[in-house]
Structures are given as C-alpha cells and as structure tokens.
Amino acid sequence: MNTIIFFITFMVLSTQTMIANQVNQMIGDEYQAMVETREIIGTIALTFDDGPGRYTDAILDVLYEHNVKATFFVLGHAVQKSPDTFLRTVEHGHEIGNHTWFHENLPKLTPSGVFETMRRTADLIEQLTDKFPATMRPPFGIFGTREQVIMEELGYSMILWSLDPRDWELRNSQQIYDYVMENVRCGDIILLHDIHESTYKAVAKLVPSLIEKGFDLVTVEQLLEETRPGQVYRRRD
Numbered sequence: 001m002n003t004i005i006f007f008i009t010f011m012v013l014s015t016q017t018m019i020a021n022q023v024n025q026m027i028g029d030e031y032q033a034m035v036e037t038r039e040i041i042g043t044i045a046l047t048f049d050d051g052p053g054r055y056t057d058a059i060l061d062v063l064y065e066h067n068v069k070a071t072f073f074v075l076g077h078a079v080q081k082s083p084d085t086f087l088r089t090v091e092h093g094h095e096i097g098n099h100t101w102f103h104e105n106l107p108k109l110t111p112s113g114v115f116e117t118m119r120r121t122a123d124l125i126e127q128l129t130d131k132f133p134a135t136m137r138p139p140f141g142i143f144g145t146r147e148q149v150i151m152e153e154l155g156y157s158m159i160l161w162s163l164d165p166r167d168w169e170l171r172n173s174q175q176i177y178d179y180v181m182e183n184v185r186c187g188d189i190i191l192l193h194d195i196h197e198s199t200y201k202a203v204a205k206l207v208p209s210l211i212e213k214g215f216d217l218v219t220v221e222q223l224l225e226e227t228r229p230g231q232v233y234r235r236r237d
C-alpha cells in the first residue's frame with residue numbers, strides 16, 4: 001500500500017515538475033524571441049546640463065534601471081555643492097563634461113575669465129575623479145571663434161545638440177516626451193536639464209520608450225567615436 005502511495009505521489013510531483021519546466025521553457029523562448037526581434041536601429045546620446053541638481057539622483061536611478069549611459073555637463077559650483085551626487089554619476093559610468101563654473105556667457109568674459117571658469121571646474125572634476133573632462137558645452141550654446149581657439153588650446157571638443165525639447169521652458173513631462181519621441185533620429189544628441197522635476201518625469205518614460213523603439217543610449221564620446229579639440233559637434237552625421 002505504502003509503495004503505491006509513494007509511486008502515485010512521485011508521478012504527480014514529476015508531472016508537476018515537467019509542466020513547470022515546459023512553462024519556463026516557453027517563457028524563455030518568448031523572452032529570447034523578444035530580445036532577438038528588438039532590432040537596434042542606431043545610437044543616440046542623452047545629455048543633462050546644469051547639474052548636479054535636485055533631480056539628478058532620480059534620473060541616475062532611471063538610467064541604472066535600464067542599464068544605459070548618458071552624459072552630464074556639470075557646473076563647477078553645483079559639483080562643489082553636491083559632490084556625492086556627482087560621484088554617484090561617475091560611479092555609474094556616465095560621461096562628465098565641463099559646463100563652466102557659474103554658467104557664464106563665455107563671449108562676455110575676458111579671455112582670462114574664460115580660462116578661469118573652465119580651469120576651476122576642470123580642477124574640481126579632476127580632483128574628485130582623477131580624470132580631466134574631454135568635452136565641454138558652452139552655456140546657452142553661445143560661443144565665438146575666440147572660445148573655439150581657447151577650447152582647442154585646453155583640449156576640449158565642443159558638444160552642442162541636435163534635438164532640443166526645450167525642457168527648461170516647457171516644464172511639462174508629456175510635452176517633452178512627445179517632442180522627443182516624434183523627432184528623434186539616429187545619431188541625435190538630446191539636450192535636457194537634470195534640475196527640473198518635469199525633465200525627470202519625462203526621462204522616466206523616455207528611456208524605456210527609446211529602447212523599445214530600437215535606440216541604443218550611449219555617452220557623447222561613444223556616439224561620436226572620435227572627437228577633436230576645438231571642433232564643434234551637434235550630432236553624429
């Protein structure tokens with residue numbers, strides 16, 4: 001009698017295991033098919049200016065969750081104020097660019113003023129990371145030939161952008177999201193600011209949607225592959 005009960009129990013249990021294995025196999029196949037059909041259509045770079053700010057950590061969480069990298073053009077005075085958030089950005093493998101110390105309009109400064117705001121910011125970045133930034137973004141995107149000559153001398157390539165959802169002005173996550181999703185193309189450098197809540201909320205939706213659309217989200221240096229000091233870049237052509 002005991003043998004029969006044992007046998008029946010054994011049969012029931014092994015049937016359950018078989019079914020469970022089959023279900024796992026089916027889920028596995030489906031997942032594999034999903035991964036295989038996700039076609040990468042090209043790379044794009046998300047860039048965040050004017051931080052570290054109040055929403056930088058939340059944005060870092062989104063990027064981490066989806067395992068993507070971005071570029072942060074930081075202000076020296078903001079790094080000095082929030083060194084922990086800045087270091088977290090670096091630890092997560094994001095690229096750091098120089099965005100001056102106080103967001104100065106560069107052509108309005110004296111030549112030594114331009115050198116000073118760049119040097120002070122770079123010194124702090126280097127002190128915290130042991131790495132000198134290779135890229136810079138002029139505040140407001142404003143620069144002249146003089147600034148280009150200075151950046152060449154200092155070893156910076158100048159990174160502008162090809163897609164501007166005007167997040168700093170709109171302050172509406174749905175409008176920022178819609179603008180990016182409707183206009184994004186391969187090779188784009190997207191301008192955002194990690195100091196607004198609406199930008200964080202837009203990014204939380206944008207990152208999975210862009211991945212779903214087939215974009216590989218990379219840093220500016222990964223996107224452009226090779227950059228030259230003093231040269232201005234808006235997108236990967």
Ligand SMILES: [Zn+2]
Pocket residue numbers: 049050099103139140
């Ligand atoms: Zn800025």
